[in-house]
Amino acid sequence: MTEDGQEHLLSASRNLRDLLADSSIPADVREELEADYQQVEAMTEKLARGEIHLAVFGKVSAGKSSLLNALVGKAVFSVSPLHGETRQAQTARWDEGQAGGVHLIDTPGINELDGEQREKLAFEVAERSDLVIFVLDGDISESEVNAMRIVTEAHRPVIAALNKTDRYTPEEQAQLLTALRERCRDLVKPENIVPVAASPRPQLVVTVDENGLETESQRLREPQIQQLKERIWRVLEAEGKTLAALNAALFAGKLTDQVAARMVKARRQIAEKVLRSYSLTKGVAVALNPVPVADLLAAAALDVALVVQLSRVYGLPMGRHESGKLLATIMGQLAALMGAVWGVNLVSSALKTVSVGLSVAVTGMAQGALAYYATYLVGRSAEAYLVNGKSWGSNGPKQTVRAILDSLDRTSILADARDQISSRLKSASR
Ligand SMILES: Nc1nc2c(ncn2[C@@H]2O[C@H](COP(=O)(O)OP(=O)(O)OP(=O)(O)O)[C@@H](O)[C@H]2O)c(=O)[nH]1
Ligand SMILES: [Mg+2]
Incomplete structure (x- = not known):
């Protein structure tokens, strides 16, 4: 110049x-x-900050912590078969992991008993989130529907994940999804209700050798969360937040050509x-x-x-x-x-x-x-x-x-x- x-x-x-x-x-x-x-x-x-606040919500032991772990691809949150693993110490002290711009918000499970507290929790989760993943592991109860309603009334997009699908036959899974879509139809779009298996049990495999000897072994199974990721993507896209999500570690692990494009x-x-x-x-x-x-x-x-x-x-x-x-x-x-x-x-x-x-x-x-x-x-x-x-x-x-x-x-x-x-x-x- x-x-x-x-x-x-x-x-x-x-x-x-x-x-x-x-x-x-x-x-x-x-x-x-x-x-x-x-x-x-x-x-x-x-x-530039690439901030996405993604919260899981749902009843105790539905697999909320497991699902977040599956999304990030590592064990960030504590998981247990015992109910109430994620503690509701203080609502302000949620176990919150930060993964490259995506704040994952793990929450204590909502139980059936304390209605008022449940509503307060639902409201606070919604307040802090760009997107709420409502985790279910079977049919939805009345109190879960109410909690979901509070989140949607706070104008936060909700995706419902039917978890633990490894425990259901394909027919059962289809029936459950149909029932869920029907019961949540005024809250969540049908396509935003998806099956997942955050942490499927290992599969028992029996092999028989040429002598007729049976051996049992366990085959580990990968989480089934592809459909959920796709939905998260779509919802964030609709919300104008795709890029922040793309930048974040949440998807960085699988940066396919399609993602890059x-x-x-x-x-x-x-x-x-x-x-x-x-x-x-x-x-x-x-x-x-x-x-x-x-x-x-x-x-x-x-x-x-x-x-x-x-x-x-x-x-x-x-x-x-x-x-x-x-x-x-x-x-x-x-x-x-x-x-x-x-x-x-x-x-x-x-x-x-x-x-x-x-x-x-x-x-x-x-x-x-x-x-x-x-x-x-x-x-x-x-x-x-x-x-x-x-x-x-x-x-x-x-x-x-x-x-x-x-x-x-x-x-x-x-x-x-x-x-x-x-x-x-x-x-x-x-
Ligand atoms: N079969 C099966 N079990 C699962 C799946 N996902 C989670 N689990 C199990 O469900 C139990 C509860 O999982 P968590 O992830 O701790 O559930 P949570 O919703 O965080 O539970 P709280 O924090 O106690 O509310 C654990 O034993 C998990 O291994 C799944 O996809 N299939
Ligand atoms: Mg938990």
């Missing part, structure tokens, strides 16, 4: 927040943009949201307050915050300094490649000074759309670097940025930008 460019980058070290503090932007527009911006920030912060897709979707939100904010700010042409490129380089956010989405968090350096590299490439675009901008800017009759809104809009486009390009380039594990790869920054520039349909992005900017301005002034 040229000396000049560096200087622009430094002199224009305002971020979105500063742009939004600009008094030339109407207060109501600023408010709306600020809300968008905060939403995106909160989203990526949560992502979904991860890429989920990240791209979130990154696109972040990109669009920043581009729009920038576009609106510039449309309302057109900056001198020479500053426009630098103004695009302001988006350190955007790069910081993107780095979180890709699980490779970068600070402002590192993001700033990456931006300088990208801007250097864009400055060289985008002569034509800035030429267009020059024209619109020239129009503004020459033709007095031309409304500011028109030129402002043209500049705003360009600022949107520039921010979008910067973001996509930063994204490419992040996708590649913080590297430009063998292509280097020049070819990478050029490939992005070539792959994007400038006309339609600019049209989009104009649409979005004007509708944002309209909705704010209503």
Whole structure:
């Protein structure tokens, strides 16, 4: 990057927040943009922390602790055939294991006797959870239904797991599932009631050798939790929390190609949201307050915050300094490649000074759309670097940025930008 460019980058070290503090932007527009911006920030912060609170709940000895162990793939929680293994010391002191961003919340079993305490527990579990797995080991009792109702009324998604299916024949299992789906039909979607075997008993195998001699041996069996994992996944996806779950150890053990592909897709979707939100904010700010042409490129380089956010989405968090350096590299490439675009901008800017009759809104809009486009390009380039594990790869920054520039349909992005900017301005002034 040229000396000049560096200087622009430094002199224009305002971020979105500063742009939004600009008094030339109407207060109501600023408010709306600020809300968008905060939403995106909160989203990526949560992502960076990757927090999912996943609780099990259900009656004593249903296999709650066993199920959590099966999910993490190791014996984190204490399991026992005795009722009440997980103690209800204090409701605040639940045995809580943390596995790479997934907080697994083990809870003491609810018993049939103490109704009031049961409700309190159900409520507290729900409060702390993003998702509750209600563990059953047979038909559901009235008190279990009530506890489940409390959780769903707290608007927490519930998946019911019918555990210990190794103890049932396939027919029994099917009957039980049908009965459960019927009894819980106003609380849990049928597809969210799944069979599992968290800790199936070893299978007794009898072998007979050629002499007719029988030997008995035990064959250990793996937990059957695939269907449950799939549902957890779906529910978190619907809740917009897939990525946090994907990042977490819960699924890390079995990072199949399919999982990897979904991860890429989920990240791209979130990154696109972040990109669009920043581009729009920038576009609106510039449309309302057109900056001198020479500053426009630098103004695009302001988006350190955007790069910081993107780095979180890709699980490779970068600070402002590192993001700033990456931006300088990208801007250097864009400055060289985008002569034509800035030429267009020059024209619109020239129009503004020459033709007095031309409304500011028109030129402002043209500049705003360009600022949107520039921010979008910067973001996509930063994204490419992040996708590649913080590297430009063998292509280097020049070819990478050029490939992005070539792959994007400038006309339609600019049209989009104009649409979005004007509708944002309209909705704010209503
Ligand atoms: N056959 C069979 N037994 C299981 C299965 N899952 C758990 N168990 C057994 O059920 C018993 C209770 O398991 P836990 O995981 O301690 O149950 P819990 O719900 O945490 O119990 P509390 O903490 O006492 O409320 C243990 O003996 C487990 O080995 C399963 O899939 N099949
Ligand atoms: Mg337990």
